[in-house]
Amino acid sequence: MSAIYKPNQTIELISFKLCPFVQRSVITLLYKGIEFEIKYIDLANKPDWFLALSPLGKVPVLKYGDDVLFESAVINEFLDEITEGSLMPSDPLQKAKDRAWIEFSSQVLMAQYQTSLAKNQDDFAQAEAGLNDKLSRLEALTSDKGFFNGEDLALIDTVLAPLFTRFAAIESLFERDLLANFPKLKALGQRLLALPEVSGSVVENFNSLFADYLGNAESWLTK
Ligand SMILES: N[C@@H](CCC(=O)N[C@@H](CS)C(=O)NCC(=O)O)C(=O)O
Known part of the structure; x- marks a missing residue:
């Protein structure tokens, strides 16, 4: 079954305050009107739970319900595809x-x-x-x-x-x-x-x- 954004879906973006790659996903989340929570971590001192979730040890990581996505470009395309009004060209x-x-x-x-x-x-x-x-x-x-x-x-x-x-x-x-x-x-x-x-x-x-x-x-x- 394909994912379609439901406003009651739990979405959490694991972030670092100065990270430009995180910022990309925040912009897409805001632009697409998706409700989300943001959790900041210290990249100089990565928590064990984060290392367990993130195969590359990098932010952003998006927790979508029980699923985990990483890589900002991938996260952004996913967020775009589960909401109305595509931000990718159709051609x-x-x-x-x-x-x-x-x-x-x-x-x-x-x-x-x-x-x-x-x-x-x-x-x-x-x-x-x-x-x-x-x-x-x-x-x-x-x-x-x-x-x-x-x-x-x-x-x-x-x-x-x-x-x-x-x-x-x-x-x-x-x-x-x-x-x-x-x-x-x-x-x-x-x-x-x-x-x-x-x-x-x-x-x-x-x-x-x-x-x-x-x-x-x-x-x-x-x-
Ligand atoms: N290609 C990745 C790059 C993400 C990235 O480099 N994030 C940096 C912070 S801005 C990071 O988590 N660095 C931690 C590390 O490399 O140990 C993306 O687009 O998500």
């Missing part, structure tokens, strides 16, 4: 392309992470060059109609949004606009960050937790 080719760019966007998140954690100016410049390479690819594909594919928000937008939360935090905390050379991405970011599902997808003190995290890691941005 198989376009759907395959979106899945490919969703995978690519995970690499962009990793490049952004490495850039924000670089410990000195040289490492920062090197990491930023790698990040910019990836951002150029996204910039070339970003529509100027509102969202990544066009006028309608799709899952690819929900997975890109956490990038913009972190670019905005870096700009506000350290006065560095890492999207200055990417006008279409900048506009996409502003559009996404204005959505309540995106602004409400992180904890209220996100910027200060993010600053603390970078400070503890002795990131060059914080010096």
Whole structure:
């Protein structure tokens, strides 16, 4: 029997407050109007029950009743499929392309992470060059109609949004606009960050937790 979301279904997202992959699933849950609970864990000190549930030891993990799902892209597609109004293109080719760019966007998140954690100016410049390479690819594909594919928000937008939360935090905390050379991405970011599902997808003190995290890691941005 296929799963169809029932509002009384117990859904719990195992999370870490600063994790962009968790944030992707929170955006999808909020956008799809799915009721859920969120449980934060400390990734530096993973509880045994979490390690028992999560084959990769990574968040997000979604507990759907007695079932367990992992990997944000998989969780998001599942949440999309059990609710009305698909956020994936119906055309198989376009759907395959979106899945490919969703995978690519995970690499962009990793490049952004490495850039924000670089410990000195040289490492920062090197990491930023790698990040910019990836951002150029996204910039070339970003529509100027509102969202990544066009006028309608799709899952690819929900997975890109956490990038913009972190670019905005870096700009506000350290006065560095890492999207200055990417006008279409900048506009996409502003559009996404204005959505309540995106602004409400992180904890209220996100910027200060993010600053603390970078400070503890002795990131060059914080010096
Ligand atoms: N491909 C995974 C990546 C998830 C991931 O890397 N999560 C990080 C936190 S942001 C994590 O749990 N790291 C713990 C670890 O690697 O030990 C997804 O999309 O869900």
